Amino acid sequence: MKLQHVIESQQFTLPMLVELFELADQMDRILIRGGTQDYNNKIMASLFYEHSTRTRFSFESAMHRLGGNILATERANTFSSVAAGETLEDTIRVVGHYADVIVLRHNEVGGARRAAAVSSTPIVNAGDGKGGQHPTQALLDLYTIYKGVKTIEGVKVALVGNLTDGRTVRSLAYLLGKFERVKIYFIAPHSFQIKQDILDYLTKHNVWFTLESDLKKTLPEVDVVYSTRIEPELLTQRGERLETISQYFIDDTLLKLLPSHALVMHPLPRLHEISPSIDSDPRAAYFKQTRNGVLIRMALLVSVLG
Amino acid sequence: MKLQHVIESQQFTLPMLVELFELADQMDRILIRGGTQDYNNKIMASLFYEHSTRTRFSFESAMHRLGGNILATERANTFSSVAAGETLEDTIRVVGHYADVIVLRHNEVGGARRAAAVSSTPIVNAGDGKGGQHPTQALLDLYTIYKGVKTIEGVKVALVGNLTDGRTVRSLAYLLGKFERVKIYFIAPHSFQIKQDILDYLTKHNVWFTLESDLKKTLPEVDVVYSTRIEPELLTQRGERLETISQYFIDDTLLKLLPSHALVMHPLPRLHEISPSIDSDPRAAYFKQTRNGVLIRMALLVSVLG
Amino acid sequence: MKLQHVIESQQFTLPMLVELFELADQMDRILIRGGTQDYNNKIMASLFYEHSTRTRFSFESAMHRLGGNILATERANTFSSVAAGETLEDTIRVVGHYADVIVLRHNEVGGARRAAAVSSTPIVNAGDGKGGQHPTQALLDLYTIYKGVKTIEGVKVALVGNLTDGRTVRSLAYLLGKFERVKIYFIAPHSFQIKQDILDYLTKHNVWFTLESDLKKTLPEVDVVYSTRIEPELLTQRGERLETISQYFIDDTLLKLLPSHALVMHPLPRLHEISPSIDSDPRAAYFKQTRNGVLIRMALLVSVLG
Numbered sequence: 001m002k003l004q005h006v007i008e009s010q011q012f013t014l015p016m017l018v019e020l021f022e023l024a025d026q027m028d029r030i031l032i033r034g035g036t037q038d039y040n041n042k043i044m045a046s047l048f049y050e051h052s053t054r055t056r057f058s059f060e061s062a063m064h065r066l067g068g069n070i071l072a073t074e075r076a077n078t079f080s081s082v083a084a085g086e087t088l089e090d091t092i093r094v095v096g097h098y099a100d101v102i103v104l105r106h107n108e109v110g111g112a113r114r115a116a117a118v119s120s121t122p123i124v125n126a127g128d129g130k131g132g133q134h135p136t137q138a139l140l141d142l143y144t145i146y147k148g149v150k151t152i153e154g155v156k157v158a159l160v161g162n163l164t165d166g167r168t169v170r171s172l173a174y175l176l177g178k179f180e181r182v183k184i185y186f187i188a189p190h191s192f193q194i195k196q197d198i199l200d201y202l203t204k205h206n207v208w209f210t211l212e213s214d215l216k217k218t219l220p221e222v223d224v225v226y227s228t229r230i231e232p233e234l235l236t237q238r239g240e241r242l243e244t245i246s247q248y249f250i251d252d253t254l255l256k257l258l259p260s261h262a263l264v265m266h267p268l269p270r271l272h273e274i275s276p277s278i279d280s281d282p283r284a285a286y287f288k289q290t291r292n293g294v295l296i297r298m299a300l301l302v303s304v305l306g
Numbered sequence: 307m308k309l310q311h312v313i314e315s316q317q318f319t320l321p322m323l324v325e326l327f328e329l330a331d332q333m334d335r336i337l338i339r340g341g342t343q344d345y346n347n348k349i350m351a352s353l354f355y356e357h358s359t360r361t362r363f364s365f366e367s368a369m370h371r372l373g374g375n376i377l378a379t380e381r382a383n384t385f386s387s388v389a390a391g392e393t394l395e396d397t398i399r400v401v402g403h404y405a406d407v408i409v410l411r412h413n414e415v416g417g418a419r420r421a422a423a424v425s426s427t428p429i430v431n432a433g434d435g436k437g438g439q440h441p442t443q444a445l446l447d448l449y450t451i452y453k454g455v456k457t458i459e460g461v462k463v464a465l466v467g468n469l470t471d472g473r474t475v476r477s478l479a480y481l482l483g484k485f486e487r488v489k490i491y492f493i494a495p496h497s498f499q500i501k502q503d504i505l506d507y508l509t510k511h512n513v514w515f516t517l518e519s520d521l522k523k524t525l526p527e528v529d530v531v532y533s534t535r536i537e538p539e540l541l542t543q544r545g546e547r548l549e550t551i552s553q554y555f556i557d558d559t560l561l562k563l564l565p566s567h568a569l570v571m572h573p574l575p576r577l578h579e580i581s582p583s584i585d586s587d588p589r590a591a592y593f594k595q596t597r598n599g600v601l602i603r604m605a606l607l608v609s610v611l612g
Numbered sequence: 613m614k615l616q617h618v619i620e621s622q623q624f625t626l627p628m629l630v631e632l633f634e635l636a637d638q639m640d641r642i643l644i645r646g647g648t649q650d651y652n653n654k655i656m657a658s659l660f661y662e663h664s665t666r667t668r669f670s671f672e673s674a675m676h677r678l679g680g681n682i683l684a685t686e687r688a689n690t691f692s693s694v695a696a697g698e699t700l701e702d703t704i705r706v707v708g709h710y711a712d713v714i715v716l717r718h719n720e721v722g723g724a725r726r727a728a729a730v731s732s733t734p735i736v737n738a739g740d741g742k743g744g745q746h747p748t749q750a751l752l753d754l755y756t757i758y759k760g761v762k763t764i765e766g767v768k769v770a771l772v773g774n775l776t777d778g779r780t781v782r783s784l785a786y787l788l789g790k791f792e793r794v795k796i797y798f799i800a801p802h803s804f805q806i807k808q809d810i811l812d813y814l815t816k817h818n819v820w821f822t823l824e825s826d827l828k829k830t831l832p833e834v835d836v837v838y839s840t841r842i843e844p845e846l847l848t849q850r851g852e853r854l855e856t857i858s859q860y861f862i863d864d865t866l867l868k869l870l871p872s873h874a875l876v877m878h879p880l881p882r883l884h885e886i887s888p889s890i891d892s893d894p895r896a897a898y899f900k901q902t903r904n905g906v907l908i909r910m911a912l913l914v915s916v917l918g
Contacts, residue, residue: 034653035653036653037652037653040343040373041340041341041342041343041371041373043367043370043371045363053685053687053688054706057657057683057685057707057710058710060683060710061655061683061709061710061711064655064681064683065653065655067652067653069370071363071366071367071370072378072684073359073363073380074685074687075359075380076359084575084577085575085577086574086575086576086577087582089582090574090575090576091575093593093596094360094574094593094596095363097367097593097596097597097599097600098363098364098366098367098596098600099367268698268702268706269696269697269698269702269703270698270702271696271697271698276699276701287705287706287709290705290706290709290710291709293709294709294710346649346679347646347647347648347649347677347679349673349676349677351669375676377669377672377673377676378684379665379669379686381665381686382665390881390883391881391883392880392881392882392883393888395888396880396881396882397881399899399902400666400880400899400902401669403673403899403902403903403905403906404669404670404672404673404902404906405673
């Protein structure tokens, strides 16, 4: 698979996803053998206009596992040139002469697309803006389901927490909709439910879904429970009761309701969504997501570097 | 060519410049073949007391293309030791035990020279102070002329914009003065013209020059037009009219006046000096300067690392 | 020697110290030959919750000399996840999927121990909290004595300056106490003398020591004088006279009193403790400490990476 840029989840068709996941499996075998030096003449620039040390480390780890080199800045917005008013387009063309691939975290929706429009160097979107895309997170989530449940077709997934604002769950719902016989349970207090645009998309593609507020009732039915945070301050702002949050706290009691083959996922960091007491349960998949993130990013880097 | 340190433009004689450019050409061929691993046991420390992500990336890219390794700090001034009052000399001796070459961006004029005086590890000056030196920028500019016009002897160069304060144009004028039959056109509003010290130097070395304020008239005569920014706030401060700036804006109309073999150069970032509409014109050389910067820095690193 | 984690000086027995120093000697030979690429598939994460560019550079230089790769952050406390309230334990588990060894500089005493408790990836403590441990500094100090004096048994060491608060001298006193027939001279103004806990430890292990305030008298007797800074503002705060400090200023006059085989050491940065005029004296060992720090850290990395 040769990709020119990685900009948004929508660019991946079903056959591309399958091919990407096979490539990630291959990266897993390479990683177990200690990585490769095949890309030791390649340079990846981490161009971060916003802090996200975790995402940056994940990409940089992936590049190093391939033998490659890194140019990094955590403060692209203090680039003297950016401060001087340089356009994103000019910055990208300059950095394109320093690196073979640019991993871009931009602070504006559509930043990655603008960059790709002028760049002969591959752009990989590492998140653009609050309401924008973060495709590599969505891909690693889907890959974790694929590896953990062995299939995505027919999978039953509960998405839990702040579904209104969560970029992660919105993208995942979008990608899940591409597979056959998937069932999605959106579980959230009323003022945190998933937005209509995603529901319209799922309806159009004949994807089964339901909107719930009761996690307990749903747990026995699903293969995956994907938890995300509701900030307490948002709860009160939107007129929900603080106690609501405790219903979504996954601890040993709630875990008993979940089938033995199922997965508990979370994009991390977690605070009061998942009890550390269940970390050693084989169903706890949130740290596996971290590892799978490196594999997916290795696969994407290989796909754009050729 | 073996260099001990790279501190200022003045240290390069004409034969050294020719040798450096031939080495840079060789680096170009290495880069096209994918770089080398010849320096994979070498470490370059980027010791930046001021932000300059672009210059840092250019050096780090050069070092990676040679196979080498990087220690980087964008905030050398918050080095706990520097905050504690450590002298630059002590810091340099310490870092000299961590690296094989130190790329130093210091905030004081003469910083690089002070560092070199105590350092057995090579120092490369990546800019020292506002009125100080930035020799690698001047060298990459000269190299871009050499590659683009095929010769430097007899070249006719228009230097445009803020010539009073621009470190870049001052250094370039200095280096150009070393070559035979060069003609330099200093084009700027009165309060932004080149300072007398440079004119004295050129007079002493029998270099032809003229001081102009009209760019249009000069364009048909030159091989290179090198544009730099005049900050609008400085214009009003110095009693010039804001409209003056528009005379120096290089767009399709002005480009028509320039010979077909000529180059448009700019140290970047550009704001209102050059229209993006001319970016695809073969004469637009400002992004080529970026690439040439990597080649020149590879050549300099090779020269100091041996 | 296979180490799981490097957390505190106390974990090193006498035979382990001997083995570590032999390994560091071996690293010296490797460094002279230009380093190795043996660890080119390994990744070290520099996770610094506090600035310490010097310590970070030393570790990163060591890792590069082994051929390895680096993930670095100088601002782990602005990790978006940490800002969001993530526990150190979760952060460590995440970073453990990105790297093969984590060098941790934490802002709380016991941070490294907490990290090691949950980490299957080796943790190396690069300093934790003001009153905490900085074991690699203590090890490089001891190694410098071992290399400079040829033995540690029977060595006579003057520890000078702020002995109350200095993490460095406290750890070094602790390690010295493990060797036979060592003599320790604690030389400080009354309100900066070593604390009782260290004296109790030395008494218990039958280590000879004395408390002095006169450096001049002691110099002729010792093999090592280890100087540390007393901040002038602390002097007045604690009711000592500012002139006291000048008694501890090691210059040419004081140096004459020191045996010709002895060492002058300092953890750096130095300000008014040691005159630059003695830098070229063969007894000046403070910059050698810097180099030995790289060797000790190479040896420790090899020991945890296996």
